[in-house]
Structure formats: structure tokens, C-alpha cells
Amino acid sequence: MSLSTTLAGVPWLAANAPGYRKFRAALDDPRAVQKQVLLSYLHRNADTAFGRLHGFSEIRTAEELQERVPLATYADFEPWIDRIAAGEKRVLTSSPVRALELTGGASSAAKRIPYTAELQREIRRAVAPWIFDLYKDRPRLALGCAYWSITPMALEEERRPSAVRVGFEEDGEYLGGFWKRLADATLAVPGDVRLVRDVESFRYVTLLCLLRRRDLSLISVWHPSFLTLLVKALPQHWANLCRDIAEGTLNPPEPLPPPVRDALLLRLRPRPHRAAELGWRSPDDLPRIWPNLRLISCWGDSHAALHLEELRRAFPGVEIQPKGLLATEAFVTLPYEGRTPVAVRSHFFEFLPEGSAGERPRLVHELEMGGVYSVAVTTGGGLYRYLLEDRVEVDGFVDRTPSLRFLGKEGHVSDLCGEKLHESFVAGALARTFARLGLAPRFALLAPDSTHYTLYLEKEELPAALAGTLEEELAANPQYRASVALGQLAPAQVFRVDGDAFLLYLRRCRELGQRLGDVKPLALSPLSGWSELFPGEYSANPI
Numbered sequence: 001m002s003l004s005t006t007l008a009g010v011p012w013l014a015a016n017a018p019g020y021r022k023f024r025a026a027l028d029d030p031r032a033v034q035k036q037v038l039l040s041y042l043h044r045n046a047d048t049a050f051g052r053l054h055g056f057s058e059i060r061t062a063e064e065l066q067e068r069v070p071l072a073t074y075a076d077f078e079p080w081i082d083r084i085a086a087g088e089k090r091v092l093t094s095s096p097v098r099a100l101e102l103t104g105g106a107s108s109a110a111k112r113i114p115y116t117a118e119l120q121r122e123i124r125r126a127v128a129p130w131i132f133d134l135y136k137d138r139p140r141l142a143l144g145c146a147y148w149s150i151t152p153m154a155l156e157e158e159r160r161p162s163a164v165r166v167g168f169e170e171d172g173e174y175l176g177g178f179w180k181r182l183a184d185a186t187l188a189v190p191g192d193v194r195l196v197r198d199v200e201s202f203r204y205v206t207l208l209c210l211l212r213r214r215d216l217s218l219i220s221v222w223h224p225s226f227l228t229l230l231v232k233a234l235p236q237h238w239a240n241l242c243r244d245i246a247e248g249t250l251n252p253p254e255p256l257p258p259p260v261r262d263a264l265l266l267r268l269r270p271r272p273h274r275a276a277e278l279g280w281r282s283p284d285d286l287p288r289i290w291p292n293l294r295l296i297s298c299w300g301d302s303h304a305a306l307h308l309e310e311l312r313r314a315f316p317g318v319e320i321q322p323k324g325l326l327a328t329e330a331f332v333t334l335p336y337e338g339r340t341p342v343a344v345r346s347h348f349f350e351f352l353p354e355g356s357a358g359e360r361p362r363l364v365h366e367l368e369m370g371g372v373y374s375v376a377v378t379t380g381g382g383l384y385r386y387l388l389e390d391r392v393e394v395d396g397f398v399d400r401t402p403s404l405r406f407l408g409k410e411g412h413v414s415d416l417c418g419e420k421l422h423e424s425f426v427a428g429a430l431a432r433t434f435a436r437l438g439l440a441p442r443f444a445l446l447a448p449d450s451t452h453y454t455l456y457l458e459k460e461e462l463p464a465a466l467a468g469t470l471e472e473e474l475a476a477n478p479q480y481r482a483s484v485a486l487g488q489l490a491p492a493q494v495f496r497v498d499g500d501a502f503l504l505y506l507r508r509c510r511e512l513g514q515r516l517g518d519v520k521p522l523a524l525s526p527l528s529g530w531s532e533l534f535p536g537e538y539s540a541n542p543i
Contacts, residue, residue, distance in 0.1 A: 002389040004361075008503045010160070013131070013132065013135050013142050014442050016127070016128040016131045016132040018128070018509045019124065019125055019127075019128025019129055019132070020128055020129040020132035020133060020136075022125075022296070022345060023125070023129035023336075023344075023345055024129070024164060024506075026344050026345050026401075027341060027344070027398050027399040027400065028049075028138070028399040028400055028401075029400065030342070030344045030364045030365050030400055030401045031363070031364070031365040032362060033344045034062075034185050034344055034348055034349065034365070035062070035214065037344075037347065037348045038065065038348045038378070039060075039063060040058075041348065041380070041384075042056045042065075043056075043488060044093075044094055044095070045092070045093050045382070046092050047090065047095060047136070048090045048091060048094055048382075049080075049083070049088075049090065049091050049092075049516060050091065050092045050382070050384065052068050054068050054384075054531060057441075062348075062363055063360075064379075065163070065175075065385070066350075066361065066385075069384050069385050070385065070386055071193075071361075071376055071385050071387055072383075072386055073373070073386075073387050073389075074189065074383065074386075075241075076112045077092075077382075077383060078111075080092055080382075081100065081112050081114060084097050084100070084114060085162040086162075086166060087163030091382070092114060092382025092383075092384075092453060093114070093115055093118070093229055093380065093381065093382040094382070095116040095118045096116065096117075096382075097115065097116055097382075098115050098116060098120075098163070098165065098445060099113045099115045099165045100112035100113065100114060100115070100162060101328055102117050102379055103111045103524070104326075105189075112162075113328050113329050113381060113383070114382050114383075115381055116302075116380055116381050116382070118380030118381070119379055119380040119381035121222075121380070122346040122347055122379060122380050123225070123331055123343075125345045125346045125348065126324075126326075126331035126334050126343040127334075127343075128333075128335055128347045129334060130334040130335055130336065131334050133335070134218075134295070134297075134321075134335070137200065138294055138295060138319075140292070140294060141217045141218050141294055141295065142218065143215070143217065143292075144213075144215040144216060144217025144218070144292050144294075145188040145213050145215055145216055145217065145364065146188060146189065146216075146217065146218040146219070146220065147187070147188045147189050147210060147218070147219045147220065147221075148187060148189075148220045149217060149220060149221040149226060149227075159184045165510060167334055168289050169406040169432070172273060176247060177303060177326045179411070181289050182233075185294065188209055188210055188212075188213045188216055189206055189210065190209065190264070190267055192260060192263045192267075193205050193206055193209065193264070194258060195257070195260045196252070196256060198252075198253070198254040199503070200233070200252075200254065200543060201252035201253050201254045201256065201542050203229075203230055204233070204237055204240075204241070204250055204252040204253060205250070205256075205264065206230060206357050207230065207233065207237065207241060207310040208233075208241055208244055208245065208250070208252075208268075209267075210290075211241055211242075211245060211274075211278060211289065212245055212268075212271055212274060213290075213334065214274060214277070214292065214419055216292060216293055216297050217289045217292050217293060217294050217295070217377070218293075218294065218296075218297070218321075219293065219295075219296045219437070219483070220296075220297040220298070221289050221296070221297070221298050221299070222298065222299060222323075223298065223299055223304060223307070223502070224296075224298045224299065224304060224307040224308055224310070224311045224320075224444070225307050225310075225442070225502040226298075227296065227298065227311060227314075228307070228310050228311055228442075229312055229500060229502065229503060231314060232500075233281035233285045233288060235284065237253075237468075237530070238283040242275045242278050242279055243275070244278075245266070245270075245271050245274055245275040245278065245533075246270060246271065246272045246275035247270055248265075248267060248268045248269050248270035248271070249265075249268070250264055251449055252264055262303075283403060284317055285313060287315070287316060287317060287318075292523075293315065294316065294318065294319060295319045295320075295321055296311065296315060296318055296319070296320045296321070296468060297321045297322075297323055297335075297439075298311070298320065298321075298322070298323060298379065299322065299323055300320065300321075300322025300323065301322060301325075301405055301406040301407075304322075305431070307442065307443075308320060310440065310442055313522070314446060321335055322340075323335065324340045324342070324391065325375075325404065325406045327387060327390070327469075329344045329377065329379065329381070329383055329386060330345070330346070330347050330377040330379050330383075330388065331346050331373075331389065332375055332377070332388070332392075332404070333392075333403070333404050335405075336398060337398060339395075339396055339397075339403035339404065340403050340404055341397075341398040341401045341404075341487060342364050342401055342402060342403075342404060342419050343362055343403055346378070347377050347378060347379045347380070348378040348379075349363070349364050349365060349375065349376070349377055349378075349386065350362065350363065350370075350375075350376040350377075350378075351363075351364075351366075351373035351374070351376070351392075352373055352374040352375075352376065352391070353371065353372075353373055354371075354372040354373060354374070354391070358421040361376060364401065364402065367394050367402040368394060369394050369396070369397070370393065370394060370395070371394045372391060372392070372393050372407065373391070373392055373393075373394075374387070374388075374389065374390065374392075374410040375387075375388045375390045375391075375392060375410075378482075379526055381437070384390065387410075388410075389409055389410040389412070390406060390408075390409060390410060391406075391407040391408050391410045392405060392406055392407060392411070393407055393425055394402040407424040407427075407528055408422070408423035408424030408427050408522075408523070409423045409522065412448075412522065412524060412526070413526070414448050414453075414491065414524055414525075414526045416448050416451075416483075419477065419479045419480040419483045421446075421453070421474075421477060421480060421524060422524075423522060423523060423524045424494050425447050425476075425477060425521040426474075426524040427475075427522075427523035428522070429473035429476070429523075430446065430455075430470075430473075433469050433473050434468045436469055437463055437465060437466060437469055439459065439466075441457050441458055441459045442458045442459070442501070442502070442510065443497065443501035443502050444456070444457050444458075444523065445457035445522070445523065445525055445530065446524050446525070447490070447503065447524070447525075447526075447527060447528060447530050448526070448528050449491045449528055449531070449540045450495055450530075451489065452490040452492055453474075453492040453493075454492065454493050454494070454495050454530070454531065454538075455470060455492060455493070455494045455495065456495045456501065456530055456531075456536075457494060457495070457496060457497060458496075458497045458499075458500075458501040458502075459496065461516050462494060462496055462539050466494060466539075467494060467539070470492065470494075471491055471492060474492060493538055493539070494538065494539035495530075495531055495534065495536055495537070495538050495539065496536050496537060496539055497534045497535065497536040498534075498535045498536045499534075499535050499536075501534055504533055504534060506534060508527075508541070
């Protein structure tokens with residue numbers, strides 16, 4: 001183990017202990033905690049343009065908030081954010097906006113989310129109990145270093161003029177100054193890697209940093225395929241990586257810009273003993289390459305669950321912990337004691353019951369076991385009653401606070417002729433299809449074409465029963481079944497994808513303005529034209 005990493009890990013753990021204790025206490029009385037969070041927003045932001053318009057100074061309860069402030073989408077907030085970008089103060093929050101962080105929907109251009117010091121504190125209130133709970137039950141994690149995946153900067157980003165900084169330079173800045181420095185001290189991969197823009201070179205440099213660290217104990221990524229694609233590149237570059245480790249050099253597939261290369265080389269001292277150790281290993285023997293790796297954190301709900309089996313095969317014996325539900329706008333749930341309770345100390349939450357149009361949104365303490373809801377959030381960044389368009393189900397409770405399971409994106413619907421296929425329905429249909437046939441595909445995506453739907457699947461061989469089985473599951477949707485029966489839709493088809501389908505999927509999402517960290521694992525795309533992007537062919541056994 002590295003002494004310097006251990007000395008950094010212990011303060012990082014200790015710094016998160018107070019937040020853990022406060023969160024643990026809050027779980028027993030979410031009603032009181034949420035009321036306090038709401039009143040703090042109203043008091044602090046009453047004298048803002050948004051607060052004056054909606055009478056914040058006169059609101060005392062959640063019911064009054066719901067009467068005065070309508071539920072809103074990003075389009076409703078965009079004019080207010082334009083004013084912030086133009087340099088106007090006290091628009092949505094009394095706290096100055098430190099940055100407009102970019103994010104994006106599945107098919108929309110990038111959104112700009114206001115980040116204030118208060119919002120960074122709210123994120124830390126969720127990170128602290130997660131980290132402390134993680135290390136508390138796994139103390140050996142604190143003895144090693146961690147890899148927290150860094151979101152590479154966009155290759156080409158068209159940014160509108162702004163008086164406020166647009167985008168954080170690296171993911172650690174979500175936490176803010178002192179906390180960012182504490183976290184950085186435990187990292188195996190430095191923040192400078194974010195500046196490597198060629199994808200293959202990004203992977204090479206990331207692997208070089210990771211291979212240098214025998215004491216790697218924790219990996220945190222977003223989509224599990226990010227990690228499986230990363231380690232698949234090891235055999236191709238193994239000899240060069242071992243040579244660079246031994247000599248303290250840096251020779252990625254594509255040359256790096258001199259400032260980036262120089263900054264990284266300062267950290268890469270020769271490590272001949274580690275290189276010699278790796279020389280005795282196979283690039284496929286990941287447990288021996290990183291013998292101290294204990295845990296991988298990644299998305300594990302909804303469609304991402306399909307990718308977990310491949311991750312388990314690559315890292316046998318390593319615990320895989322599904323992440324909670326978090327977005328650029330808000331931290332909704334966090335992993336804690338085997339559940340994912342609502343981050344009740346971070347933001348103010350409302351939940352719209354499924355199938356109950358016009359019904360009053362529920363508060364945290366009003367949620368029921370098994371209930372399915374859509375999430376709305378009010379944050380210290382100035383988003384009030386903001387619809388995240390995430391569907392969740394209550395799968396249990398931690399003390400009196402509900403634990404939520406992510407089901408899929410609300411409003412993520414494809415509708416060619418009235419069939420209205422919903423993301424969460426398609427995710428369930430695919431999961432049941434694959435379970436019935438014993439399949440574990442590396443990639444699966446259903447998307448519309450002009451007259452039918454196509455299932456894009458990365459699998460060497462497609463069973464003959466796949467066509468009929470999927471059609472049975474899709475036909476559970478009565479609108480879809482009727483559309484096929486009436487001839488409005490042709491039966492769906494299967495397209496077998498050759499190569500890394502998820503990498504190509506990411507590339508198209510990036511072209512639509514999304515950051516890699518924002519690309520959610522979806523079962524359904526409302527976009528057509530995937531057969532022109534993916535290499536492969538339609539199955540000879542159409543559905």
C-alpha cells in the first residue's frame with residue numbers, strides 16, 4: 001500500500017464523518033428535514049427576481065409553494081438562465097452563480113445548469129454519507145487509491161457568449177475547493193487526463209495511470225460499459241504500457257498537446273519494479289493486475305443492469321455497487337446500507353404519482369411502498385419544482401425515509417403511429433426477453449425506423465427464438481399490439497451489431513451535445529438512423 005495514499009485517505013474519510021452522522025439522523029424524520037430545506041430556500045432567495053415574482057416571502061408550507069410556483073422544465077428556466085449568462089445578479093438565487101454546467105437530454109442540445117456554492121454544499125451532503133458508509137464497512141478501501149472516472153471535455157463545443165463561466169474543468173469541482181483537494185489526493189488518475197481528447201489516447205493514458213497503481217482499491221464509473229471497454233484495450237497496448245511504466249515515459253497512440261503531455265509527465269516517475277511485476281501477468285488477468293481492488297461503483301438500475309454480468313466476468317470476486325440516482329441538476333438518492341434512500345438533506349423533493357394526473361405531488365414522507373413516481377426537485381442552484389423526468393419506484397425504507405429504484409426516463413417515449421412505447425416499458429420488455437432466452441448482450445437498444453422498430457444487439461449469435469419472444473413482450477403494450485394488427489407498424493426487426501456498439505452510441509450522443517457522464521443507459525432511443533451508424537446487418541430471422 002502507498003503510505004501517501006493512506007495518509008490522504010484517512011483525512012478524506014474523517015472529513016465525511018460529520019455528514020454521515022447528520023444524514024443518519026435525518027433518515028428518521030424526513031418530514032422535518034425537508035421542511036427546513038424548503039424554508040431555507042424561500043428565506044435565502046426571497047429577494048431575487050424569481051423569488052419576488054412568486055412571492056417567496058409569503059410562502060410558509062410546501063402546499064403554498066405548489067400553489068404559487070408551477071412545475072417546470074428546462075425550457076421554462078432557460079430565459080432566466082439567459083439573464084444569468086448576460087451578467088445579471090440575483091436572478092434565481094441570492095448566492096452568486098459560479099458556473100453554468102453543461103448537460104443534455106437524450107436528443108436535445110446542451111442545457112446550462114446554474115451552480116452556486118449552496119448547490120455544491122448540497123452535493124457534499126449526499127457524497128459524505130455515501131463515502132463514509134462505503135469505507136466504514138470496507139476499511140481496506142481507505143488504504144488504497146481510487147479511480148473516479150473523469151469526463152473528457154467535448155471535442156467540439158459551441159458555446160454562447162456568457163458573463164458566467166461555462167462548465168467545470170473537471171468533475172472534482174462539483175465538490176468545491178477544500179473537498180476537491182482532499183478527494184484529489186486519493187486519486188489514481190489525475191485531472192489532467194480530462195484534456196486528452198482522442199478517445200484511444202484517453203484510454204491509453206487512463207490505463208497507464210491505473211496500471212502504475214498496484215494499490216487500486218476502488219473504481220467509480222458511470223455506465224458499466226465504460227469500464228469494460230477500457231480494459232478491453234489492455235491487450236492491444238500491453239507491451240507499450242509496460243515499457244512506459246518502466247521508463248516513466250508517455251507514448252499514447254496519438255501525440256498529446258505539449259502542455260498536456262508535460263503536465264502528465266511530471267507525475268510519471270519510472271517504476272521498473274511494477275513494470276517487471278506486470279510483465280509476468282496476462283493483460284486479461286485483472287484480479288492479479290489489481291489484487292487490492294475491492295469495489296466497483298456504477299449504474300446498475302434499469303437498462304444498465306444488462307451490462308453488469310460482463311463486468312462481473314471481467315472482475316471476478318470484486319463487489320459491484322449500483323449507484324444512486326444523480327444528475328447534473330440534483331442528487332436524488334445515494335447508496336447507503338444496501339438501499340438507495342432519498343438524499344433528504346440535499347434538496348427539496350416532490351413526487352408525482354404515476355397515472356394520477358392532476359393529483360397533488362407527494363412529499364418524501366408521503367411515499368408508499370411499491371409506488372411509482374416522477375421526480376421534481378428544488379435546489380440551491382435555483383431550479384424550483386424542476387421536473388427531472390426520472391421515474392422511480394419505492395423499494396423499501398431506511399428508517400422513515402423511502403429507498404428508490406430508478407425505472408427509466410419519464411417522457412422518454414417513441415410514437416410513430418400512436419403506439420407510445422415508453423423507456424421503462426421497453427427496458428422491462430428487453431430484460432424479460434433476455435431472461436427467457438438466457439442472453440446477456442453487451443449492448444441492446446430499441447429504436448424506430450420509418451415503418452417498424454429495430455432491436456440493435458451486440459451479440460455473436462442470435463437465437464432463432466429472439467424474434468418471436470421480443471414481439472410477445474412488446475405486444476403487452478396494447479397500443480403497440482393494435483398498431484401492428486392494423487398494419488400501421490410492421491413487426492420489429494433485429495440488427496446484429498459488429499464491434500463496440502456502445503462506443504458508437506456514445507459518439508452520437510456527444511454529437512447531440514451530451515457529456516459522457518450525462519449519457520444514461522437507455523433501452524429505447526426516439527432517434528432513427530442507427531443502422532447507418534452501427535456496422536453489422538439485419539438478422540435473417542426478422543421478428
